[in-house]
Structure formats: structure tokens, C-alpha cells
Amino acid sequence: MKIATWNVNSVRKRTGNLVAWLEQARPDVVVLQEIKAQEATFPRLEIEAAGYRAEIVGQKGFNGVALLSLHPVEITARALPGDASDEQARYIEGRVATSAGPLTVGGLYLPNGNPIGTEKFTYKLAWMERLQRRARELLAREEMFVLGGDYNVCPTDRDVYDPRAFANDALCQPQSRAALRALLNLGLTDAVRAFDPESTCYTFWDYQAGAWAKDWGLRIDHLLLSPQAADRLAGVGIDKPERGRPDPSDHVPVWCELDVAA
């Protein structure tokens, strides 16, 4: 089974690119971030015509996440537990059946947190604490899960085209990185790094300043796997050509292949 994540930066603006990618890449499950849409404006017909069922947690104008699947899904969360007052649409989670038992897929859009020194950065760190608690709950089940999404954290300086330029950026703060490491230290596997510990493996290139042409990228979209999922990890990929298409998102899809059947 192929599990993917993609920050599409408006699902309406990206409907053409998204459907073409779904037809070609054919992920079994994909989580989308920054759909910037609610049900009324979500391109459900186009996505269903490509063979996918779609569950969304929408928000007008900002944020918004979705879970698309070729197979039946039981939605297990429409928000990250731990703060009932948090109204931002940043988390969706579902379960699909596989030949090796249930697979839980979480899709997350982790707060950007800029600028540091503000309540936005505080919110980011608090959100990461909640994500760690959710990961602990899922780990206790001793089942396969994948937490995929736009983490808005560059794990190390190797994941940044110019670490000095990002020294004061929320994506590269020691606290952000420590919170991501804490998640990994629970026993999760960064799927891309499991296969490629050295290359840059960027997943995002800013629209500004010709970043794509100069390969000024960041690695901020990740797939974190439970031990039971990591044991079946068969391959990973970053669909970099998507960034070079007309009207691209500033992020590209990241996917992993698990050695299980639907």
C-alpha cells in the first residue's frame, strides 16, 4: 500500500494538478494539507471521479486537511485531541483495513509558528505536545500507523538550503527540532531518512525569489511510522517534478510504500 502526504496550498487552485497526480501516482491513501476550503467549495466530484473517497476537515480561507482513499475508511479523529478551544482545521485521522490488520493514517498540518517570540510560536509548541500525546495513544495499540503531513519543522540543518538564513525561523528553532526528536524518540521512523540519510530531500520551495530554480528548498513534509508500519516499509519517494508544473503548490507529494495489501 502506498501512503502519501501533500500540502496542496488550496485544493481548488490545485484540482487539475491533484487529479492528474492521483491518476498517475495512485496512492492508496493520501492526506492533504492547506486545502483552504469547506465542503461547499471542495472539488468532491473531480476527486471521486478519479476513484477516491474524500473526508475533509475544512476551514474557510486558511488551513484545512483532507484524507483521500481508494478503500473504505473509518474516520477516528477530526481534530487533534487535547484542546477543545482549538478551532483550526489541522488534523484528520482514519483507519483502513489491510491484509496485516488495521492501518491508521493521520494527516496533520502543524502550525508554522512564525514569528518566534509570539503566541504563534507558543501555539506551535503546544500543538507538538498534543501530537506527541496522540502518538503515545496510538503506539499503545501496537498497530501500524503513519502520521503524515506538513510538520513545518526542518529536522536538521541538512534539511535547509541555507541554515544561517533560517537561524531565527520557527521551522528551525532548537525547541521545534527537540519536539520533533521527542516524537521520533518514542520509536517512530522518519520514512524518507530511513532510505536516504544523506541527500537534501527537499519537499518545499518558496514561491519567492526564484527559490525553485535555485533549489532553495526545505524538508518539512514528513511521514512518521509506528514500529509495526516501519517493519513493512518497502520504499519512499518525493514527487519533485510536481513543483515544476504550471500553477504548482509550493510543496510536493511525499509517499511511502508499505508491504501490505489493501
Add this chain to the structure above:
DNA sequence: ATGGTGGCGGTGCCA
């Protein structure tokens, strides 16, 4: 060069 680009929504905010 304190810029630059893109999306939303119809003005600044967010990334």
C-alpha cells in the same frame, strides 16, 4: 535592493 510570490477575499493576513 528590508524586496520578493501566491492564495483568499475583496482588506490585510498568512505562509
